[in-house]
Amino acid sequence: MPKPDLSTSPRAVWRLTWPQMLMMYLVFFMGFITVWVAGRISADVQAALGMVTQCAVFLMAVIMAVSSGATAAVSQSLGALRLLRAQRYVSATVIGSLGLGLLMALIGWLFGDDILRLLMVPESILPIARELWQVTMLALPAQYVYSATGVMFRATRQVLPPLWVAAVVCAANLVACLGFGLGWFGLPACGYMGLAWATFGAQCLGAVCNCLLLARSGYLQRRALPSLRWLKAGLPYLLRVALPAGAAQIVWQSGYLTLFVLVASLPADSVNALAGLTAGLRAEALLFLPGMAFNMSVAVLVGNSLGAGQPAEAKRVALNMVGVAAVLMSLMAAALWPFRREIAELLSQEPGTQAQIISYLTYNLLSTPFSIASTVMGGIMIGAGATQYNLMIYGGTFWLVRLPLGWLLGHKLWGTASGVFVAMLFSQCLQTGIMLYVVLFRDWARFAMNRLRKTPPQGEKPALRA
Numbered sequence: 001m002p003k004p005d006l007s008t009s010p011r012a013v014w015r016l017t018w019p020q021m022l023m024m025y026l027v028f029f030m031g032f033i034t035v036w037v038a039g040r041i042s043a044d045v046q047a048a049l050g051m052v053t054q055c056a057v058f059l060m061a062v063i064m065a066v067s068s069g070a071t072a073a074v075s076q077s078l079g080a081l082r083l084l085r086a087q088r089y090v091s092a093t094v095i096g097s098l099g100l101g102l103l104m105a106l107i108g109w110l111f112g113d114d115i116l117r118l119l120m121v122p123e124s125i126l127p128i129a130r131e132l133w134q135v136t137m138l139a140l141p142a143q144y145v146y147s148a149t150g151v152m153f154r155a156t157r158q159v160l161p162p163l164w165v166a167a168v169v170c171a172a173n174l175v176a177c178l179g180f181g182l183g184w185f186g187l188p189a190c191g192y193m194g195l196a197w198a199t200f201g202a203q204c205l206g207a208v209c210n211c212l213l214l215a216r217s218g219y220l221q222r223r224a225l226p227s228l229r230w231l232k233a234g235l236p237y238l239l240r241v242a243l244p245a246g247a248a249q250i251v252w253q254s255g256y257l258t259l260f261v262l263v264a265s266l267p268a269d270s271v272n273a274l275a276g277l278t279a280g281l282r283a284e285a286l287l288f289l290p291g292m293a294f295n296m297s298v299a300v301l302v303g304n305s306l307g308a309g310q311p312a313e314a315k316r317v318a319l320n321m322v323g324v325a326a327v328l329m330s331l332m333a334a335a336l337w338p339f340r341r342e343i344a345e346l347l348s349q350e351p352g353t354q355a356q357i358i359s360y361l362t363y364n365l366l367s368t369p370f371s372i373a374s375t376v377m378g379g380i381m382i383g384a385g386a387t388q389y390n391l392m393i394y395g396g397t398f399w400l401v402r403l404p405l406g407w408l409l410g411h412k413l414w415g416t417a418s419g420v421f422v423a424m425l426f427s428q429c430l431q432t433g434i435m436l437y438v439v440l441f442r443d444w445a446r447f448a449m450n451r452l453r454k455t456p457p458q459g460e461k462p463a464l465r466a
Contacts, residue, residue, distance in 0.1 A: 008301055008317050017297040019159040024289035026163075026170040028282075030202070032347075033174055034195055035282045037181040039348040043275045045192045046348065048128040050278025051121050054260050056136050056143075058253040059104050063097055063144045065246025067151040068299075069238040072385040074155035075300045076449050079307020087224035088234060090152045094145065094211065094220060101144030108137040120261050122271060128192060135196035142203040149210035154296050155303075156219055165209040173202040237385070237449055245387040251395035255403060259424075262406050263417055273417040276356020279347040283357065284364050286336070287329050291372040294325035295379030302383030306448035314445060318380040322439070326373040333368035340365075356417055363421040370432040377435040386444040393434050402427035 038046040070093040077086040108115070112133045121129050153162040175185065176198030183189025190197070214220040226234065263273045298321040305314035336343070344357035364371075374394075381389045402423050409419025438444065 008305060008313060013297065013301065013317070013321070016157055016159060016300065017293055019163045020154065020293035020296055021290045023159075023163045023166045024293045025286075026166045028285045028289045030170050030173050031282050031285060033177050034199065035279050035347060037177050037195055038192065039275075039279065039350075039353075040182060041191055043271060043348065043350045043353050044125045045128055046278055046353070047271050047274040048121070048125040048132060049192070049195070050274060050281075051116070051119060051125075051260060051264070052129050052132040052136055053278070054253075054257055055108075055115060055119065055133070056140070058250075058257055059108055059140060060143070060147065061246060061249035061253050062100050062104055063147050064249045065242045066093060066096060066100065066238075067148055068245035068382045068387055069240075069242030069385075070148070071151060071155045071296075071299050071382055072241045072303055073234075073238050073449070074152065075303025075383060076307035076385075078156065079304035080309075080449075084224065085234070086156065087219050087221065088226040088230055089238065090156070090214070090219045091221070091224050092226050092231065092235070092238075093148050093152060094214070095225075097144045097148035098141060101141030104144070105137045105140040108140065109134065112137065119257060120264050122264060122274075124271065131193060132196050135193070135200055139200040139203045142200075142207040145207040146203055146210060149207065149214050151296075152214060152219065153210070153217075155300055156217075157300060158217055158219075161213045161217070162210060165206055165213065168209065169202050169206040172205055173198055176201060241382075241385040241387050241447075244391045245382065248387060248391035248394055251391065252398060255395075255398035258403055259406065259420065262403070262410055262420055266410060266417060267415050272350065272352035273356050275348065275350070275353040276360055276417065279344070279353065279357050280360030280364065283343050283347060283361060287333055287365075287368055288371065288375070290332075291325055291329055291375040294321055294372075294376045295382075297321065297379070298376055299379040299383035302380050303448075306384055306445055311445035311448075314384070315439075318377075318439065322373050322376045322380075325376045326369050329372040330369045333365045336361075337365055359416075359418045360421050363418070363425045367425045367428040370428040374428065374432040374435045377432075377439050380439060381444060384444045385447040385449070388447075389435075389438050389442070389444065393431060393438070397427045397431040397434070401430055 035046060035049065038049045070089055073089045074086045074093075077083075077089060113130065116126060116129050116133060150162045150166075153159065177195055178184040179187030180190045180194030180198055181192070182194075188194075211220065260274065260277065263277050264270050266273055298318055301317045301321070302314045305311070305317060340358050340361045341354070343361065344354040347357055348354050378390050378394070381387055405426060406420040406423035409422055410417060411419075413419060
């Protein structure tokens with residue numbers, strides 16, 4: 001196993017970030033192709049796909065929480081040069097992700113109809129949504145493992161192997177979506193079910209490849225499997241970070257599900273609005289996913305610095321990353337602004353849906369500096385283990401500002417989806433201001449492992465020291 005790179009120089013930061021940005025674009029392309037093919041089938045399929053995808057993202061909150069805890073634990077362990085401890089956190093995370101994926105898939109399968117009806121899925125698209133949901137649940141365990149192993153690669157600064165895996169997965173998904181969705185390449189056209197099974201295959205392929213490469217790198221080995229004694233000593237910190245992160249993800253994703261319900265229950269043109277929201281989110285991912293690359297990079301860099309006992313360096317790197325990410329993504333948003341109509345026409349053939357996509361992009365491109373900055377600052381809190389701040393700030397602004405304001409504007413005053421989109425813009429501005437205050441003036445470094453212990457790292461219990 002190679003010695004970890006713990007540098008925070010600009011060159012090291014770039015080496016860590018650019019592969020993740022490219023990988024996020026591959027993720028964007030996969031989602032874009034799925035929505036594009038769904039739009040070529042019908043607006044009903046596009047709307048149903050949006051509801052099912054958002055539900056699945058909600059179920060991913062569990063693995064996102066575990067990954068947040070693991071990112072803090074692994075990056076801080078490597079910063080403190082505790083390599084075996086990092087290996088054990090990696091093994092525990094990967095094995096736990098499979099078990100959690102199976103559990104959540106079973107729950108989702110058993111209560112699928114209840115979940116879809118609770119979300120007020122329009123009756124016209126409910127049969128499509130039900131079939132898509134069933135295949136999505138079959139893919140969920142693989143999706144959990146694929147997500148967790150990708151995070152472990154990033155936490156150990158091995159960013160090239162998952163990039164190559166993402167490229168292979170993206171290519172396979174592209175061929176499968178076009179082939180089985182639309183009948184290209186001489187393959188049978190299976191419609192929306194072809195899309196569902198294409199996603200299933202892509203997730204399984206990614207999970208298997210990542211596990212094999214993680215084992216080859218030395219971080220996923222039988223000898224590093226954690227014992228019960230080690231788990232008793234090592235899991236409390238992971239859970240201390242993961243539980244607030246999980247609560248934040250649940251609050252955030254349930255907020256987005258409620259946002260979909262707000263749009264689906266609008267007084268008029270709800271199906272087009274729902275399809276427009278689905279497609280708009282995919283288009284916005286062109287900006288948001290690279291922001292997530294900065295989020296992941298800053299989490300690792302902050303974790304390494306705090307693990308090495310350098311809180312000032314952690315804050316310096318964090319603020320630099322926030323500024324660079326916000327400027328770069330804002331420039332990209334400005335470049336996309338004149339092409340909102342062309343993007344809408346590319347994503348849908350329905351004039352009503354195209355109008356909704358344009359409306360969504362108008363308000364959410366304006367929010368880019370704020371949404372990207374708050375996304376990166378969320379990564380700072382993950383690396384420091386201070387996920388309580390993410391829970392309070394993200395959850396508070398979503399449920400106390402975005403949703404009530406969206407209901408007021410969308411259902412009572414304007415009667416259109418534009419009211420919901422304006423509420424999204426306003427809440428992002430408020431959220432960013434509060435997060436910036438926390439980064440600048442609160443002692444978030446106190447949540448790191450070496451700050452939580454009463455004794456220095458040299459005095460750790462043997463079980464945890466390993």
